[in-house]
Amino acid sequence: MFFFIIVKSYEYTNLRSTDEFCDFLARNLKTGILTMIAQHGEQAAISIALTGSGGAGVMTAGGLLLDAVGKHGCYGLQTRSVGPQIRGGESAALLRLSGDPVETHSACFDILLALDWNNYTRFSAEIPLNASSIVITDPAVDAAPETIAAAGCTMVELPLKEMADDISGGRVNMIALGVAAGAIGLPLETVSGLIAGKLASKGEAAVRSSVACVEAGFESGRAIADVPKLAPSSHSEASVRWLMTGNEAAALGAVRGGIRFAAAYPITPATEILEWLAPALTKVGGTLVQAEDELASINMIIGASFGGVPSITATSGPGFALMTEAIGLATAAEVPVVVVDVMRGGPSTGIPTKSEQSDLNIAVYGLHGDAPHIVVAPVSLADCLFTTQWAAHLAEAMQAPAIVLSDQFFGQARMIVDRPANVAFIAERKIAERCDNDYARYAVTADGVSPMAVPGTPCGQYTADGLEHSVSGTPSSSAEDHLKQLAKRRTKIESHDYGVHWAEIEGEGDLVILTWGSTAAPVREAARRARAQGANVKTVAVRLLAPLEVETLHAEISGARGVLVIEQTESAQFYRYLRSQCDLPANTRAVHQPGPLMIKPEDVLHEIMTELGR
Amino acid sequence: MNAPALPKASDYKSELKPVWCPGCGDYHVLLSLTKAFAALKLRPEEIAVVSGIGCSSRIPAYTNCYGFHGVHGRALPLGTGLKVARPELTVLVTGGDGDGFSIGGNHFLHACRRNIDITYVVMDNRVYGMTKGQPSPTTEPDWDSALSPGGTGVRPFHPLVIALASGANFVARTFSGDIKGTTDTIVQAINHPGFSFVEILSPCVTFRPDQRGWKSVVHPAPVEPTDDAARAARRIMTDDGFNVGVLYRGSREPYMVERAKETGEPAQFDGMFEI
Amino acid sequence: MTNAPGPQITDLGELLAYAHAIEVDAMERYQLLADQMETHNNRELAKLFRELAGHEEKHAAKILEQAGESGLPVIEESAFHWLGTESPEAADLDAAHYRMTPWHALQMALGAEQRAFAFFDHLVNTVSEPEVKKWAEEFRDEEAEHVELVERLLKLHPEPAEGWDLDDDPPYLQD
Structure with missing residues (x-):
């Protein structure tokens, strides 16, 4: 079984040399192989895609599955990929579920549940499959594309449509929800209880038929062999999740x-x-x-x-x-x-x-x-x-x-x-509560911020202006006023104390990864996986992009053996921006790819291992 | 002299001296505006005058009110945001024909539709003055200029009809030189609920010296204001363009800015997300 | 243009308030014109308008004096009724030009004084209260003197030759 999977993976990933194959093995040592070995049991995270078209309702099913996972005490995320149609388009609900918090998709889907295969190619790049993937499909509706079989996936055929037709008012997406829940080991009561609540507004009959569909699907799902099971929740009973x-x-x-x-x-x-x-x-x-x-x-x-x-x-x-x-x-x-x-x-x-x-x-x-x-x-x-x-x-x-x-x-x-922590940051504007006749809206102050009179305040009247102005707001083209006001506006931004919030930093190590935005999610996951393999990696997710905290950033990368800048752009905008502001070490490397495909933790892990010469 | 001092127009003027050309109609408009504020006994700090870019858009700083001299064409959204956020203020939006009808044309349509309780005063001189005399949307098609030699050949925009069709609740035309008439009209416009539109024919003596002649061609509208939009539209479309007075006074409910606002705390939303 | 209903003056206080308002409006208008001329660097005219404003200021002060201790009744600006569209002695802003000459300014002043004369003349012919009528006659006569004065000044400042408004430079671009 083990060897078989490796070979399947080898075929699937089209690796061109034994070196690449070894790299591939190294990369997948933890994520892939261990996952595959654990196939009969619980898995760190499970990726599931539900696809369908023409109003099949896969997004609803996917949403309910995530809700159920939440009720069950676990974590997960759901994204979607949809066609351009307003209604009736082909759509995919993409989920990743786990006992621990997960915040990004991984490089491979464990389960693809396809209600039909209409325009499946639209998402195929977003639903990578390999030999360990299980594909659940209804042969009475559509034959699976050849590419699916070529990936070496395990094909499971279920009469989804027929099961739905057998239930009065039954809908195939609710069958699918039951199949998925049963397959990954969610308790049936959690799902059916959720439906009673969520669909209550649609009437009792709708709830009844939906529950019946889920029950029917659940049994079929549970019967599928070798499906990874959702690990128990890592969160304590006392903590609140949103x-x-x-x-x-x-x-x-x-x-x-x-x-x-x-x-x-x-x-x-x-x-x-x-x-x-x-x-x-x-x-x-x-x-x-x-x-x-x-x-x-x-x-x-x-x-x-x-x-x-x-x-x-x-x-x-x-x-x-x-x-x-x-x-x-x-x-x-x-x-x-x-x-x-x-x-x-x-x-x-x-x-x-x-x-x-x-x-x-x-x-x-x-x-x-x-x-x-x-x-x-x-x-x-x-x-x-x-x-x-x-x-x-x-x-x-x-x-x-x-x-x-x-x-x-x-x-x-x-x-x-x-549950995100409550923080004290609140809008607090320096207001001119009382003004005298000398009030100057744009008075130059030490920190560049001048008290603002709001309309209604007697004697505070001024005209806000996009024209350059004097301290009182009077339009001015004088060099002196321009210099003063430019400096004032720069000073207030540059001299502000942004505290520790300029970035979120995790780990310590010779390798520093600078990243931002949603790319920070796969970077964090990859760094954690790398650390589990003994690698020292520090991740710096920059929250304050402008003004850039150059000195603090320098301190974070000083002494680093390598710096990776990872982002989702074609032209390496973040890397070039950092280069324009900071003295990045000569061996800084930019890893960048445009959308629509997201950078995956496995991609980042590969870069980390390459950088560390592993 | 013991009686309480009544507000005077000069109380609403700032010390800033206008840069307009002597003879410009906008001087009259500034006078009329300040006279209207005095007549309404408004406190200067409770008025906001908002404008875009152009000669006439310089007007906020010449008043002693709160002012905002924004970017070209966007005065109406600025004023809209201010009025919705601070409904107790008296908000006037001011500007010219280029600012309001060309670059800001879309906002004009939607401000009329939205019918927020603000007054929009357009000083129409049928020319871009601040950029040295190019034809504006209200310029006659055969007016010769460097940018459009021989004229634009394009039909002029009819602001009053468009205001009416788009839902403005008060529509008037005045002539800048008629200070009393303009003052009275602005007073009525501010008092009228909803979006009030006042087009002031305001000559540009530099690029349109021919407009000095407007003084002798303007005349009071021969009819009383109507609340019938169809009738008002017919009148406006068939008049000679120099009828001055209040042409339409509608009764449409203004945009609801005073909706029942609760004053709860943001913590109330946490429950939406808790599992 | 606005159809003015004309003034309805029934007592002396009111008449004095009108006369005072006329002078103040005239003063403010000349000040505005002086400001315009200063902004546009026509210093000769700025000075002239400033002087005219000074005269009107004196006239206004004199009327206040005439009102005595009781002062003037308070009348809102919008409650004044004029024969035309505004206070009669306010100079005609339309006629301003940045290169205008003293002749132009005096033409403006002449028009203003003539309108003021016409206003008081109208009162003389329409009011019935004898004291009001008497004072109106006095104001009318003063305005007549002002008209004559301006006409005399005009003889010293003849109409400029054609081309007085010539400016070799084109207008400047602003915003």
Whole structure:
């Protein structure tokens, strides 16, 4: 069995030499082989893909499976891959489930449950399979593509459609949910109990037939041989876990941070932030306005914030590009705003439903003129909460725009996480409570932040201006005023004490990996795996992208034998940005790949081992 | 002299001297605006004047109110955000025909639709003054210029009809030189609930010296304001473009900014995520 | 243009308030014009408008004095009713030009004084209260003197030749 799997893997991965094969073996020593050996028992993490088309409802089934895993006390995440159709398209629910927290997909799926094979090639690159994978399929619906068989997967045929047809009101996605739950060893009661709650609004009959489907599927699933089982939960009974998307986390962070106004123009994959905020803001005394375009939404939040109300908008690359002129206005007029850019594949319309980190350059450099501002990026899905909350605090403290660079993976993945800690960061603006006739809105102060009079304050009247201005706000083209105000705006950003939050650092070692955003997730997992193999690796996930904490960063990489910069861009934007600011060691290596495919822990592990000469 | 001092127009003027050309209609508009504020007895700190870019968009800093001189074409969203966030303020959005109808045209449509309780004052001189005289959306098609030699040949934009069709709740045209009429109209516009649009014909003496002649061609609208949008549209589309007065006074409910706001704590949302 | 209903003045206090407002408005208008001329570096005209503003200021002060200890009744700006679209003695802003000459300024002043004369003349012909009428006549006569004064000054400042507004440089680009 062991040898067989190795050979199968060898074939599957198309390794070209024995050296590569040995590397492959080394890389998979822990992740692959141990996993395969453990096939009959519990496994560290299980990856499952549910695919289907034409309204089969795989996303619902996948969502319920993750919910059930949560109820069971375990962890997991769910992403999706969908066709371009609004309804009826082919879709894949991609899950990774574990007893321990997991925050990214791995390089191989253990189970593929295909309700049909329509346009399966759309996702095949996102659902890598190998000889250890189990493919569950209904031959009465479709024959599996030849590529599947070629991968050497174990094929399990189940009459999914017929099973659903046998149950009054039965739906094939609920059969699939039962199969998956049974196969990985989830308790049936957990799943059926969940359905009763989640589908209660659809009526008793719907609940009854769904439960019947799950029960029928469950038995078939349990009967499948050699399926890895979900390991028991590692979390203690006392700890609280949350199930959320990064977009929800960002929105909650905004509200916790004191944001009370939002302007919204829908765009994939940021819309959920705005949709979450719309009802939530009204419950905490705030408001959301739907704007006519992104030019309007950014200007609306600048107007609201000028009025003294902490404000936010969320968008993605195309909308962000439209907003850059006004973000420059917020910089010049010193109006705090938070702009969340949930990045997707670019340029232009690009790949709206897929993650990429290629808006780094526009976020850092996209404003015309010398326009110091803040750019932060969450370092994990749950950290979308902290980072957005922190961004609100930073924007308000410095009276400047703060850009949050989230991405489609963080934004739209659903994940079970340990309850994020409550943090104290809140919007606190230096306000001119009382003004006299000498009030100068843009007075030069030691820290560059000057008290802001909000409309309604007697004697505080001034005109906020995008034109360069004197300390009082009067338009000015004098060299002296320009120098003073440029320096003031730079000073407040550069001299701020960002504390320890500039990055999340794990481990110690000769090899330092610099990364950011959702790429930090596979990097962390790979580093943990490497450490389990005795390698010393330090990971630095940079949260504060601008201004970059150059000295602190230097301290973290000083003495490193090697530095890897890992990111999801085609042009190595992060690496080049770091190079432009820092003295990186000569042997620094950039590892970068564009979307839509995510960097996997196994990819990173390979790079680590290569770097360490293992 | 013991009676309480009444607000005077000059109370609403800043010490900043306008850079407009002498003879420019915008001087009159500034006077009318400050007179209107005085007539309404508003406190200067409770007024915000928001603008974009252009000659007329310089107006906020010339008032003693809170002001925002934003980017080109985006004054209406700025004002919208401010009003929604701070409904108790009196918000005026000001600017020119290029700012409002060309680069900002989309915002104009949607601000009319949204019907937020703000007043939009456009000083229309049918030319881009700050960039040395290019045709704007309201310029006559045969007006010769360096950028469009021989004229644009393009039909002018009709702001009043578009405002009406898009849902503005108050539509008026005035002439800058008619300070009393303009003042009265601005007072009515501010008092009227919802989105009020006031187009002020405001001559550009530098690039459109012919507009000095507007003084002799403007005339009061021969009819009373109507609340019938169809009738107002017909009148506006068939008049000579120099009818001044309030042309439409609608009764549409303004955008709900005072929605029932609860004042709960963010901790209430934690339950949404707990497993 | 606005159809002005015209003033309805029934007592002396009100008349004095009108007369005072006329002078203050005239003063402020000349100040505004002086500011415009300063901004546009026409120093001769800035000085001239400043002087005219000074005259109006004195007239306003004199009326306050005439009102005596009781002072003037408080009337809102918007409650004043003029014959035209604004306070009669406020100079016509439309006529301003950055290269204007004293002749142009005096033409503006002449128009302003003539309108003020017409205003008080209208009062003389329409008010019934004898004391108001008497004071209105006095104000009218003062305005007549001002008209004559300006006409005399105009003789010293003849109309400039064509080309007075010539500027060899093109306008500057701003924002």
